[in-house]
Amino acid sequence: MSTTSTVLDSGIRELARNRWMLAYATGFFVLTESLFWFQGTGPQVLLSLLNVLLLVIPLVSLVFGAMYIYSSREFIELLLAQPIARRDLFLGHFMGLALPLAGAFAVGAGLPFALHAGAGAGFGGVAVLLSAGIGLSVACAAIAVAIALYSDDRLRGVGMAIGAWLLLTVLYDAGLLAIAVSFDAWPLEKPMIALMMANPVDIARGLVLTQLDAPAMMGYTGALFRRSFGSALGTVIAATALAIWIAAPFAIAGRRFRRRDF
Amino acid sequence: MMQAPVRSAVLLAALAVARPGAATEIVVAPGSAVPTLAAALARAKPGDRIVVQAGRYAEPTITVSVPRLVIEGRGWPEFTGSGNHTVLIVAADSVTVRGLALTGSGFAATDDRAGLLVRDARDCVIEQNRVYENAFGIYLSRSVGCLVRDNQVEATRGNEFTTGNAIHLWYSPATRVVRNHVRGHRDGIYFEFSASSAAEENEVIAVTRYGLHFMYSDSCRYENNTFTGNGAGVTVMYSHHVVIRGNRFTDAVGPAAYGLLLKEIIDGEVSGNDFTGNTVGVSLDGAMRLDIRGNAFTRNGFAVRVSGSAGDNRFTGNRFAGNAFDVVTSAKFSTSTFDRNWWDNYRGYDLDRDGIGDVPFRPVRLFGLVIEQHPPALLLLRSPLVGILDTVERVMPVLTPNTLVDEHPLMHPPRE
Amino acid sequence: MISFHEIRKAYGDRRVLEGVSLDVAPGRVTALVGPNGSGKTTLMKILLGLARADAGEVKVNGTPLDATGSYRNAIGYMPQAAAFPEHLKVRELVELVSALRAGAARDTDLVESFGLGSEWERPVGKLSGGTRQKVNAAIAFLFRPSILIMDEPTAGLDPVAAGVLRTRVRRERDDGRLVIVTSHVLSELEDLADDVAFLCDGLLRFTGSMGQLLSQTETSRMEDAIVTLMRASANGTAARATPGMAAAQ
Structure with a gap:
């Protein structure tokens, strides 16, 4: 087995038994x-x-993710003393956190739908909700890892994770609301949709809304919204934006992991 | 006043002369002695029966001007307007048209062409016809007391500008439109200046504009119809004392689509209807004194929208479930009232077990007010922030209208 | 042979190593001692590639450290804190490290000497601190490394296990392996170490054999010798028995 899959395997074993x-x-x-x-x-x-x-x-992925990175730090030092490349170790370590986080959500939330055969929820709706949740889990885990690798102070790092959670889930949307209320003479839909694409929580919300709130989302604002999130091209753009929210913090964290002193 | 009896006597005499067989039956068939409907009509007397055998008939516009005729197709003989004229005109009283296929009126911007036009006639019966790919399907103009029943009316090739309405009433009071199936066309069922009429058990699907569209038609009844997937839903306007009961309004989605838009409808009843999956379930725009009860609002974007000009409407015994917004209003003060409805968003309790929640329910969310004034804010739907704002407003209502409160929310959904 | 040459390292404003040169010879146990914050751990982390020196060079058997880390095939590391993922079983932990060193020879002597067989299927989190430290040691010795780096190896071990470990370290030395040990328990090092390197305030204040340390400081116990060295370094005079330890042999 390669370094990455070996470390990933141990991460999954560890977290699968974590209470x-x-x-x-x-x-x-x-x-x-x-x-x-x-x-x-x-x-x-x-x-x-x-x-x-x-x-x-976001709360669990950010806060638990940061705490997991801190708690495994000594173990990572032991692994770093083995004859392996940091790049491989980091990839395995990150996936060993992100996959259990995403998997716990997907299994926990998905299993009842399987048991109830959807109960009237279309396959598309369930699939989009689970995919959005998985994407959001991985993106927030990547942000958590970046925070934990940049801040050596655990308390401060966990504080930053909580701050990031507040920012992404509430404060960012508060800013959007302020814009919508303050500049209502302007055609705001497009800039607001663009701003939504810059927040992983809003992307996940947008992807699911097109599936679940189709009636409400068919008004004038909603028509643009559906084109942005609901159409085939829009879904690809939104999924790409979410992928960037995974890739960018991952790259930042990975760079830090490769260069920093332990 | 003496004229009518005298005329009846003359008619009776004519019938007597026509014996035996009470009325003559004329058979139309391609290649026979009577190869066209026009030829049959030329020899028909009032009360005669014309049987049209299966086949294709391309005739100039056929006009029925003999009263009390029964025109009946066998195997749906097809009459076509060849794309350039109205197919069949009924311009006599008490005529029955049954079992015909009428098609190909073509479209012209200058005149209203129809598959079947009933003009200045009384008491005609239009039933079991197949009317398809015409500009207008069945058009009743200045006719009284007709019955339009069990017809299939379809026109799916045109768009909003190259088709007319499927079943169109113009100054045609006391008409009954029953169990017709409509698909395509611009408006499904259209009533204008047609009081005391009724539409029952019709099914209108996927028309480009309104499934049902009426105006200036007082005292009409609309019962047990289904309107689904129509471009702009249903819009009814400028009428008094209408009854809208037991209908299904579903899947009207779009920027200007309404399950049911009530514009200046006054003193009416909207009851027992089912509103499902519409962008807006019911919109009250200048509607007054309506009794809106026992309806089910399910999975709509906005179940009920109340404009500032709507007043004194009473919502009772309705069931609200799975709507993104239960009630939105742009009104600061509303004289419409909600009482004894069931709301799936209600989180109250019922200590005395009388089936009525002990805490009033405020169906208007703060976020609903915000998007009425700032539509782009809709993009924040289901944001955690919005949940927080709504909760705060629910605990300390400051901005939502005080009058829009259900003081007696039901603990269990009313029976449908 | 490991040679550190003019190693400098600062964390922000805090200068931890200010030009440390040290040769460590195989076939000997070298004690790396010094007060807390003197730079012992940093020096070892630089050797292991966990930290990077700001300046200077480390050579292992004559080859400079490289980014691939393949030189670490030769190194067995026993960190101070045996902080393993608590839900992994001992077996899984050993398998994990084995998988990272595919192809390396395995030596389970220490596993048996410590009696870890009965703990094999238990999660690490359920082990006592001492048992965890045994696992830690067993992993360091698992691949017959030619270089052993042990940070406070006997901390938490019971006297019997500590004795087992010391015996094993001596055997490794006698087999020609290079061993670096740090410990706060100087009496223990006295028993074990052949050479001593004393770090204080980022500088090497003494390098030489244990005998040289005692004779130069005119003490009979290592603890007294170190105290003397600390006083001396506080006065700014570096004690240096010989230019390097290799020469001390």
């Missing part, structure tokens, strides 16, 4: 299952799930 991770997956399972219980229909469950995952995935 926080198990609680995270179980939490999504219980939540989704109880949503089916109380709300019944698949589309309703998807919407309620969206509300939760937009907050919880």
Whole structure:
């Protein structure tokens, strides 16, 4: 096995037995299952799930991700003393965090849909919601790793992760709302859609909205929105933007990992 | 006043002369002695029966001017307007047209061509016809008391500008439009200046503009129809005392699409309808004193939109589930009221177990107000930020209209 | 043979190593000692490639360190803190490191001497601190490295295990391997070390054999010798027995 897959394998083994991770997956399972219980229909469950995952995935991926990097630091030093390249070690270490995070969500939230055969939620809606959640998990994990590798102070790093969470989930949208309210004489849809593409949480939300809130999103604003997120080209652009949100922090963190002193 | 009885007597005499067989049956068939419907009509007397055998008939516009005729097709004989004229005109009273296929009126900007035009007639029956690819399908003009039933009316090739309406009533009161299937065309069912009419159990699918469109038609009933996937949904205007009951309004999606847009509809009833998957479920624009009860609003973008000019409408016993917004309004003060509705967003409790929540429900979200005034903010739909804002507003209502409160929200959805 | 040449390293404004030159010979156990913050750990991290020197050069057997890290095939490292992922089993941990050193010979003597067989399927997080340190040592010795670097190796080990480890270190030395050890427990080093390198404030204050250390400081115990050296370095006089340890042999 290559260095990357060996380290990835141990990361998955470690996190698959981590109780926080198990609680995270179980939490999504219980939540989704109880949503089916109380709300019944698949589309309703998807919407309620969206509300939760937009907050919880960034929170867990950022904060747990940063803490995981800090807690595995001595172990990484031991691995670095082995005859392996840092690049490979970093890739394995990152994926060993990101894949369990994404997998815990996908399995926890996805399993009830499989058990209920969708319950009226179209395959497309479920697939987009799960994909968006997975993409968001990996993007936030990458941001967390970058934060943890740049800040040696654990407390400060976790604080920054929480700050990033607030910024991405609430403050950024507050800025968008301020723009929408302040400049309403201007044609704002296009700039606002562009700004949404610059925030992974908004990208994930946008991708899911086109599937789940189609009626609301067919108004004038929504028509542009659907073209941006819902059309084939728009989906590709939004997915690319999310991929950049994975690749950029990953590259920044990787560069730091290759160059820094441990 | 003496004229009508005298005329009846003359008619009776004519019938008597026509015996035996009470009425003559004339058979039209291609290549026979009576090869065209026009030829049959030329020899028909009032009350005669014309049977048209299957085949294709390309005749100039055929005009029925003999009253009480029954024209009946066998195997849907097809009459075509060859793309340049109205196919069939009924211009006599009490005529029945049944079982014909009418097609190919063609479109002209200068005149309203139709598959079947009923003009200045009373009490005609238009049933079981197939009317397709015409500008207008069935057009009733200045006619009274007709029945349009069980027809299929389709025109899917044109666009909004090259097709007319499927079933079109113009100054034709007391008409009943029943169980027709409409697809394509511009408007599905159109009533103008046609009071005391009714549309029942029709199915209107995928027309380019309005599934149902009426104006200046008081005291009409619209019951148990289905309007689905129509370009702009349903718009009804400028009418009093209409009853809209038991219909399904679904999948009207688009920037100007409404499950049901009620524009200056006054003193009416909207009950037992099903609004599902529309951009806007019901929009009240200048609508007054409507009784809106027992409807189901499911998975709409905006279930109910109340404009500032709407007033004194009563929403009771409705069921709201899965809508992005239950109620939006641009009005600071509203005189419309909500009472005893079921809201899936209601999070209250019922300590005395009387089935009514102990805490009032405010269906207007702060975010709903924001997007009414700043439409681009819709892009923030389902943002966690919006959830926070709505929660704050719900706890400390400052901006949402105080009057738009359901004081008695139901704990369980009402039976449909 | 490992040779450090004029190694300098600063973390921001804090200068940790200010030109350290040191040759470490095979077949000997070298104690790297000095007060906290003197730069011992940094020097070892530079050797392992965990940190990079600002200036100077490290050669292992005459070859400068390279970025691929293949020179680390020769090195067994026993870090101070045995901080392993707590849910990995001992077996999985050993397999992980083995997979990273595909093809290397495996030597499980220490696993057996420490009696780790019975802990083989237990998660690391469930082990006692001492057992974890045994695992740590076992991994360092697993691949018959020609260079052993041990940071506080006996911390947390019971006296029996510490004895096993010391015996093993001596055997490695007698087989011609190069061993670098740091420890706060100077009495333990006294027993084990052939050579001593004393770092203080980023500078090497003494290099030489244990005998030279004691005779030069006119003490009989290493602890007293180090105290003397620290006083001396506080007065600014560097003690240096010979130019380098290799010459000391």
